[in-house]
Amino acid sequence: MSGGSTLTLDAATDTERPILHTQVIDELRGIITRGELAEGKRVPEAALCERLGVSRTPLREALKVLAAEGFVELRPNRGAVVVPIDGDAVAALFELKGAIEHMIGLTLPERITPAELAHIEAIHQRLKACQQRLDAPAYTLGNHAFHAALAAAIHNDAVVQTYSTLQQKILRARLAINEDPSQLARSVEEHEGIMAMLRAGAARDLAFRLEEHNRRTGEAILAQLRMTAE
C-alpha cells in the first residue's frame, strides 16, 4: 500500500535520499497553510497517512514538530487539530514582525554586502514586473523572497529563523483571503522607498519605512480577514 514513494534507486542523479519525516513536515505545513484542513476539526492519523502515502511513524513525528511550531495542537489521546488563525493571532504576528523589521532596518546598511544588495535589487525589479501584469500569486512569493533577503542580509541566524517562521504563519492568513490587487501598487511603492533608503544607507529612515510597510500590510490583511470572517 506504499504509494510508490520509495524510489531510493534514483540512478540518474545521486540526490540524497529523502528523509521522510522532513518531507512530511513540509507537506503537512503546506496543506495547513493552503487551508486544506479544516481548522479545529479532528483529523485522524490514518486519513493523513493515506493521503501522504506514509506510515504513522513519520506522520506522528511531523505532527510533533508542527505542534512545536504552533500549526497544530496535540490533545493527549484525542488527536491533533489545526490551530485556528484568527485576527488577533495575525495582529500579534505582525506586531512582532514589526519589531524585527525595525531592527533589520537599523542594522542593515552597516552589514549588507554589495552582492546581497544586487540580489535584492534584482528581486525588486522582478516584483515590479509582477505588479505591472497584476500577477498576485507570483507577487506574494516574490514579496516573501524580497523580505527574506533583507532579513538574511543582517547575518543573524536567530533573526533569519524567527523571521521565516513568522512569514510562514502570516502566509496562512494571506492565502485565506483574496488579496486586493490595489495593494500590489502600494506595496511596490513602499518597496521603492525602502530601496532608496537602503541604497542611501539611511538606517533610521530605512527602519521607519520597513516598520511602516509592515504595519500597512498587516492592516490590509487584517481588514480583509475580518471582512471575510463575517
Add this chain to the structure above:
Amino acid sequence: MSGGSTLTLDAATDTERPILHTQVIDELRGIITRGELAEGKRVPEAALCERLGVSRTPLREALKVLAAEGFVELRPNRGAVVVPIDGDAVAALFELKGAIEHMIGLTLPERITPAELAHIEAIHQRLKACQQRLDAPAYTLGNHAFHAALAAAIHNDAVVQTYSTLQQKILRARLAINEDPSQLARSVEEHEGIMAMLRAGAARDLAFRLEEHNRRTGEAILAQLRMTAE
C-alpha cells in the same frame, strides 16, 4: 510551556501519566541546557533511551522537536548532535531579543494591567533579596521570570512564544559560564530603572532601558563566554 502544573483537574489519586514524548522533550532540553551532553559529539539513541528510560519512538519524536527548536542537528542516517552554542550565536540571540525588548517597552505601559504590574513588582522585590544574599542561581531563575512577566504583559502570544524560546537558548550560555556576582548588582540597579519607567508609564524611556539592559547583560555574558572559551 509555562511551568504550570496547577490547573488541569487531575484526579487526586491517579498517578497522572503525562504524555511521554513531552516529558522527554523537556528532559532532553534540560540535559542539553545544563551542558550534560558534549557539543558536536555523536550520541547513540540507545544510550539516551537507557538514560531516560523510554523506548526509541518517543525519544526520536523528541529529537525531531528539539531539532526544529535548534538545540540539536539531525544528520540523515548519522544521528543527532548537540548544536554548539558559540559566541556568535549568543550575540545573535541577544540582538534579536533586544529588538523585542524595545517593542515590549514601547507597548507595555498602554497594555499592562494593575494585577500584572503588582506581580512584576513582587518578582522585583524577590530579586532584590536574592541579590543581597548573593544567591546567583535563584537570581537567574527569578530574572527570567521577571522578564517573562514583562513580555507576557503586552498580551501578544507570538511575542511570548518567541521570547520564551530565546530565553531558553540564552540560558544554555548562562549556565555554561560562572556568572560574575558583581553583575547581579548591576542587574538589580537596571531593574530599578525599568520599574521606575514602568510605574511612570514612560514608554520610550522604558523601551530604551530594556534594550540597554539587554545589551549590557549580553555583553557581560559574551565576555565571560569568550574568556572561558580560551
Add this chain to the structure above:
DNA sequence: GCCGGAGAAAATGAATGCAAAATTGGGATC
C-alpha cells in the same frame, strides 16, 4: 421520548521488528 450506561469499534501512545545505511575492524596489497 429522553437520558444513561455497557459493549464494540476506532483511534492514539508506545514498543518492537526489520531493512538500509554507516561505522568499525581486519586483512591484503603496495
Add this chain to the structure above:
DNA sequence: GATCCCAATTTTGCATTCATTTTCTCCGGC
C-alpha cells in the same frame, strides 16, 4: 609501515504490532 578495500557490527529510518484510551452505538430504564 601505511593504505585501501571489504565484511561484520552497530545504528538509523520506517513499518508494524500491541496496549490503552476514547468515541460511537445500541440497548434498557425512567
